[in-house]
Amino acid sequence: MAIITYRDALNQALREEMQRDDRVFLMGEEVGVYQGAYKVSKGMLQEFGEMRVVDTPITELGFAGVGVGAAMVGLRPIIEFMTWNFALLALDQVVNSAAKTLYMSGGQYPMAMVFRGPNGAALQLSAQHSQAWESWLAHIPGLKVVAPGTPYDAKGLLKSAIRDDNPVIVLEGEMLYNTKGEVPENEEVVVPLGQAEVKREGTDVSFITWGKMVLVANQAAEQLAKENIAAEIVDLRTLSPMDVDAIATSVSKTNRAVVLEEGWSVAGFGAHVADFIQRECFDDLDAPVVRVHQEDVPMPYAKNLERAAKPDAKKAVAAAKKVLYLE
Amino acid sequence: MRDVSRSRRRSPARAAGDAGGSNSTTTDMAQKQGSEHNGASGSIEAAAKGDAALRRDLLREMLLIRRFEERCAEAYAIGKIGGFCHLYIGQEGVGVGAISALREDDYVIASYREHGQALARGISARAVMAELFGRVDGCSKGKGGSMHLFDRNVNFLGGHGIVGGHLPIATGVGFAIKYRGGDQVCVCFFGEAAVNNGAFHEALNMAALWKLPVIYLIENNRYGMGTALERASAINDIAERACSYDMPSEVVDGQDVLAVRAATMRALQRARGESIPTLLEVRTYRFMGHSMSDAVSGTYRTKEELEEHMKRDPIVVLRMMMEQEDGWTDADMSKLDEEIKALVQDAWDFADASPEPPLEALYEDVLVDTTS
Numbered sequence: 001m002a003i004i005t006y007r008d009a010l011n012q013a014l015r016e017e018m019q020r021d022d023r024v025f026l027m028g029e030e031v032g033v034y035q036g037a038y039k040v041s042k043g044m045l046q047e048f049g050e051m052r053v054v055d056t057p058i059t060e061l062g063f064a065g066v067g068v069g070a071a072m073v074g075l076r077p078i079i080e081f082m083t084w085n086f087a088l089l090a091l092d093q094v095v096n097s098a099a100k101t102l103y104m105s106g107g108q109y110p111m112a113m114v115f116r117g118p119n120g121a122a123l124q125l126s127a128q129h130s131q132a133w134e135s136w137l138a139h140i141p142g143l144k145v146v147a148p149g150t151p152y153d154a155k156g157l158l159k160s161a162i163r164d165d166n167p168v169i170v171l172e173g174e175m176l177y178n179t180k181g182e183v184p185e186n187e188e189v190v191v192p193l194g195q196a197e198v199k200r201e202g203t204d205v206s207f208i209t210w211g212k213m214v215l216v217a218n219q220a221a222e223q224l225a226k227e228n229i230a231a232e233i234v235d236l237r238t239l240s241p242m243d244v245d246a247i248a249t250s251v252s253k254t255n256r257a258v259v260l261e262e263g264w265s266v267a268g269f270g271a272h273v274a275d276f277i278q279r280e281c282f283d284d285l286d287a288p289v290v291r292v293h294q295e296d297v298p299m300p301y302a303k304n305l306e307r308a309a310k311p312d313a314k315k316a317v318a319a320a321k322k323v324l325y326l327e
Numbered sequence: 328m329r330d331v332s333r334s335r336r337r338s339p340a341r342a343a344g345d346a347g348g349s350n351s352t353t354t355d356m357a358q359k360q361g362s363e364h365n366g367a368s369g370s371i372e373a374a375a376k377g378d379a380a381l382r383r384d385l386l387r388e389m390l391l392i393r394r395f396e397e398r399c400a401e402a403y404a405i406g407k408i409g410g411f412c413h414l415y416i417g418q419e420g421v422g423v424g425a426i427s428a429l430r431e432d433d434y435v436i437a438s439y440r441e442h443g444q445a446l447a448r449g450i451s452a453r454a455v456m457a458e459l460f461g462r463v464d465g466c467s468k469g470k471g472g473s474m475h476l477f478d479r480n481v482n483f484l485g486g487h488g489i490v491g492g493h494l495p496i497a498t499g500v501g502f503a504i505k506y507r508g509g510d511q512v513c514v515c516f517f518g519e520a521a522v523n524n525g526a527f528h529e530a531l532n533m534a535a536l537w538k539l540p541v542i543y544l545i546e547n548n549r550y551g552m553g554t555a556l557e558r559a560s561a562i563n564d565i566a567e568r569a570c571s572y573d574m575p576s577e578v579v580d581g582q583d584v585l586a587v588r589a590a591t592m593r594a595l596q597r598a599r600g601e602s603i604p605t606l607l608e609v610r611t612y613r614f615m616g617h618s619m620s621d622a623v624s625g626t627y628r629t630k631e632e633l634e635e636h637m638k639r640d641p642i643v644v645l646r647m648m649m650e651q652e653d654g655w656t657d658a659d660m661s662k663l664d665e666e667i668k669a670l671v672q673d674a675w676d677f678a679d680a681s682p683e684p685p686l687e688a689l690y691e692d693v694l695v696d697t698t699s
Binding site for chain 1: 499536
């Protein structure tokens with residue numbers, strides 16, 4: 001089985017789906033001649049030509065809307081945002097057009113399209129370039145939202161997103177692009193939307209998480225294992241629709257839950273997960289659900305402050321011990 | 328009445344002769360085209376003017392919209408229509424003239440003042456009225472309302488409620504047409520206030536850059552809600568904004584349905600033949616308030632101004648022309664009007680009898696269950 005990077009896994013997904021369906025095209029800033037700001041689309045202009053790998057001006061609202069229009073009349077656009085921070089300028093199209101047109105047209109216009117790009121903080125990019133947007137996007141009915149944390153899931157979820165007849169948000173991770181993992185070479189890798197996966201089995205506490213935080217959960221679980229605490233990691237993979245059964249199954253097994261997310265706490269997606277657990281798993285719980293998240297401040301630049309602001313393994317370990325009443 | 332202003336104002340660099348001269352720019356091409364089909368313009372004029380039967384059809388469409396909108400005002404007053412409701416009275420010549428020039432496989436997309444374009448495009452008065460009444464037989468199954476009329480059968484891509492929001496969508500439709508190698512055109516209707524919105528700039532820049540078959544049709548009714556054009560735009564001749572994109576443009580008398588039709592035909596020829604977008608500034612006037620909650624004259628315009636503009640009612644303008652050219656009589660007009668009023672009454676009755684959407688519809692069409 002091949003070991004490839006998250007970046008190459010995404011590249012494979014894009015190429016395979018564009019080979020499979022000529023209605024699919026990639027549009028965004030620097031996706032063509034520059035070969036992708038993060039090289040996710042490397043080689044694609046050469047393979048597919050400039051009608052299907054389209055460099056845009058720096059005009060996020062505009063090209064997101066171009067994608068919406070193309071989807072309305074039957075193409076299947078993949079709109080790349082260089083980062084989701086810039087997508088804020090395009091949210092009118094994502095929210096008011098892509099998400100709602102099917103509903104407000106009485107079902108006449110499905111919007112088969114993907115909006116994708118890196119989400120969340122990298123390193124010392126400061127406040128405007130270090131934000132996790134899943135809570136905003138998962139809030140919107142009419143969108144599906146995925147956040148792959150491994151190369152395998154990146155490939156499989158992106159392929160499913162492209163094939164889905166709904167608008168799908170794909171939240172990648174700048175810090176994940178270089179991470180490596182197993183992705184089989186000679187078989188179709190498709191991960192169904194809406195299915196979580198237990199990334200690590202455990203009996204003492206459940207980490208419910210997604211995206212880049214799966215790595216943090218793994219680090220925390222390793223540390224806990226040294227203290228004979230067996231943490232289970234439920235990687236939601238898809239935030240909307242959320243795999244509630246997977247959460248309930250894990251919580252019924254461990255009776256303790258920590259929700260780990262990259263974004264801020266107020267109205268964060270983790271609050272939605274915690275709400276589900278207290279409503280549907282109340283009798284299974286031996287402790288209140290604890291959330292780990294970014295501190296509620298804009299991301300600072302200084303290394304030490306940035307480290308303090310981010311959710312990390314240390315905070316996750318402390319949260320696990322709290323629900324185990326060990327601290 | 329037509330004032331052709333295609334690229335009459337050029338960028339300073341070009342005016343100073345710094346354009347280089349080696350590249351055939353869009354403007355140069357458009358001007359070349361313009362001069363080329365000056366010879367053909369006579370035939371476009373003739374086709375736009377049509378014959379007595381065509382003019383009767385145009386009059387009928389405009390009258391349908393007028394009577395339909397009058398009944399909407401009535402329905403709104405008694406609570407049968409809710410929410411926001413923006414009437415098209417006074418602007419009928421714009422939608423009817425432009426849409427009459429289109430092919431069936433062309434696309435139309437509009438803003439939230441779109442009852443008129445929806446009817447002109449061929450959505451039935453019944454389906455539009457039922458939508459406004461929030462009933463299941465509405466063209467959007469009662470889920471869109473006045474601002475979100477859609478009909479896939481006639482390529483009517485909505486009814487969009489965010490000012491400027493549908494302009495990039497129109498650019499995307501043009502992109503898809505070009506992607507597929509088709510020769511359709513997308514016509515995008517919006518008010519003049521939208522030109523101050525960033526989406527206008529982004530949409531037109533890409534359409535010109537990529538040469539997409541889109542007609543951006545400004546319905547300049549002089550007011551963005553209650554803010555006059557002069558209080559909102561640094562340029563009052565807003566067609567001149569086209570020079571920012573090297574895009575052909577034209578100023579059109581929107582109260583003359585035949586002039587709108589002719590200008591649209593010229594723009595269609597550019598779009599279909601050469602995949603060149605056009606900005607049309609169609610000057611019109613709304614005879615009603617911005618929405619049903621706005622008094623007819625309002626605080627932002629005088630009664631005198633309104634009355635002055637109402638003298639150029641698009642229906643009267645065409646009717647007078649038909650009286651001279653086609654022997655159209657008062658009796659003809661009365662007969663047509665009775666026919667239209669009956670049709671609108673039928674739409675009302677149909678809407679009134681149509682059931683509310685079933686509660687199961689609440690969760691329908693949020694997402695589709697399919698993949699490709």
